[in-house]
Amino acid sequence: PMSSPEHRPCCQAPTTDDTPNRPELKESPESPEGAEAPVVVIDPDGADPHGEMARLRAAGPVVRIALPGLPDDVHAWTVTRQDLLGTLSRDRSISRNINRHWAAYRDGRVPDDWPLAGMFLGLDNMFFLDDPQHRRLRNLVSGVFTARRVHDLTGDITRIVGEALDALPGHRDQHGAVDLRAHFAYTVPMGVICHLLGIPDPVRPRFRAIVDVLLRSDDTKTAWDAAAAETSRLELLDDLVELRRAAPGTDLTSDLITAWDTGARDGEAEGLSHRRLLDTLWMLVVAGHETTFSLITNAVRALLTHPDVRARVPAFEADDWSAVVEETLRWDGVINYLAAGCTTTPLTIGGVTIPVGQLLVGMYGGVGRDAGVHGPTAHLFDPARADHTHLAFGVGAHYCLGAPLARAETRIALGELFARYPDLHLAAPPDQLVQVPSLFTNCPRELPVGLELLPSPAA
Template identity: 65%
Template sequence: MTHLDAQTSDRQQSAPIVTIDPLGADPHAEMARLRAAGPVVRTVLPGLPDTVHAWMVTRQDLLSRLSRHPAVSRVAHRHWAAYRDGLVPADWPLAGMFIGLTNMFFLDDPEHQHHRRMISSVFTAKRVEQLSADITRIVRHALDALPGHRGPDGAVDLRAHYAYTVPMGVICHLLGIPESMRPQFRNLVDTLLRTDAKTAQDAAALEQGRLDLLDELVELRLARPGADLTSSLITVRDNGGGALLHRQLLDTLWSLVIAGHETTLNLITNAVRALLTHPDQLAHARALPPDGWSAVVEETLRWDGVINYLVAGYTTDTIPIGGVSIPPGQLLVSLYAGIGRDPDLYGSTADRYDITRVVSQQVAFGTGSHYCLGAPLARLESRIALCELFSRHPEVRLAVPDRDLRQVPSMFTNSPRALPVHIDVHADSHR
């Protein structure tokens, strides 16, 4: 080993190896622990050998730099050394979140930009803006139905019957997914994101199930095309000279289904929980005009982001960052739910929920060229859903102590698995 190699090895070893909870039971305590461990840390993901590390940066400025670094690729089979060397089990249950898809999330430029432009040509800002009336209609319909979901104690699970209902209704309206398919899509997404006792058989069934269901959707929209996004993407596929292959169409639709409802589901849930546990901030929110609820959305994204961990790419060359050197061929993972509480950026108030805060350099929807295309839609849906909820039910309150809420058992998604609330002052009479 040369002197330079020894120096590089020493710097690599200075990135501590930390253990993360695959079930995400207490994500913010865990991410505070990761930040305390150092600006760059390593971990072992569930189901992988102890010698295969995922690298993470724990500071927001470092995440922004890493997301734009030219030596980061999204293509696992080319650049993840452990995958190429056969160290990643062929039946790894979490593979669907890290490798294998052919949508633009897992493409590098110029292919990534080409596919992004194709999708942007039909998923336009104007199209999102025109959805405002449809979103409001879906929100109000969900609010109309909410009292009918009261349990014996008078409580309603707001996550299941509102925070889920609204974004699933919106994305299915946008993609032309019929009502009959929606429970199947939801079950498949749940299987993808869950990390509690997930088996290789579960992963295989998920893969076949999603492809079958997406094929069914494409066939339906081929037979009965409409103004929906699926029909538009089919037209891109059929008229694009082979630029969008059938499998890429399916994987693109899959990513839209996941990102189109899971992130917004968590955002609405986390925002309601934050407001109900911070009455001073709820009082501020109530005084806001409808558009002003964007402040609630942005602070919730910073303080309690929708995703815990997500693949950020694979190193194609050595990357010096945060005082260490990440070698080539390494898996990079972003910790989005915790990066917003970076004290280097927000100082001593980083852990405080404050909707009057000016949120700078928001990274909850990613950074760089892979920034989430659906972020404007998620923000619009959440703003409308929150404003309408607290307008319709000004007395809404948690039905259980906040400490009793339990997280969804997943290292990926960040949200309580249920949010029981009383929606009016008469709730107790239903017991």
């Protein structure tokens, strides 16, 4: 579990973007390239992400952001409109090789002990690669992580969901409430991705603990925490590869190792290093459960805090659950901010010129509420709306390979959950739900629910 200091109440569930918690805005320094773009200090706790991102949209189409732990003169850039994020994501002049192209990092202005480095620097997987290396590695991974493989997981997903639902009553606290985030939303995707990758049961909690450290961005996270997590991450992945080399199975790790070794023998050894294999597996572990973990949590929270939609749930069919998933991704997406690359040439976008060597951060959780796309109801949760357009899984060459799996898991999990517990209800006031202390991931730390309605007191 994540440790964190006292946090402000989470303001995510309400249907307006109004909030009193304003991020600090600084005057732009006198520079010809960026004078039009304000600088906004991002809350490292992520206490009110949608309020913060609404104010970023109001600040302009292109904004500079101050990330925690960096010097005052080192900023990242973000676009706040959905169409601009799509344009940026498809721009071939943008490089994902941040180590090479981020000027502040090259110039030594990024601290060696920056606690957030694990989300921006150092990893050697296809998320941080450019073509042609990215395309070759993506083709190799997609060759074993196929649509057929995802389809064939349906039975396993349903089984894992059923086992989690069976166990829920045993997790009631002294008040009869169950933390659905910890005991269902986490259990299902972690069970699925570990089954898919062949990760043994005893080490699964260690993987989760490392992911928690990686994504945490509040002031309790130290450079020592980050370094220790990195060491543990590589040790666990080394052990997994060694295990599956010695005893291959039908899991994705075994197949990926085979594809890796075959590619290396065919002349791709330079691009298929052992470290790149470890970092590719790590990408699958993190993306394979964190996204779905938060998506299930946020979808349940949305349904339980919108009585008009909740009342229709008993009549929901497959298409309705798909609509809930897509609307949750649009309205309450699982990733707030994520690295989007670096500029390798001056980039003019949204009327602002971004210089060479600048770090770009995608505001994936904020562009789903872009009123320019979804009109005056963009801030409202409405699964029945005609257009659920979002970029929650990215866009372009780096579109998330695991998106079909995340969607399938969430549809099955939601349908089975509300069928098993038709009286499911929130067991705490929505405004008392507190966010996970992260500027990256968007999710409440706990989601207390009641499984059955309490009997009415006797007259």
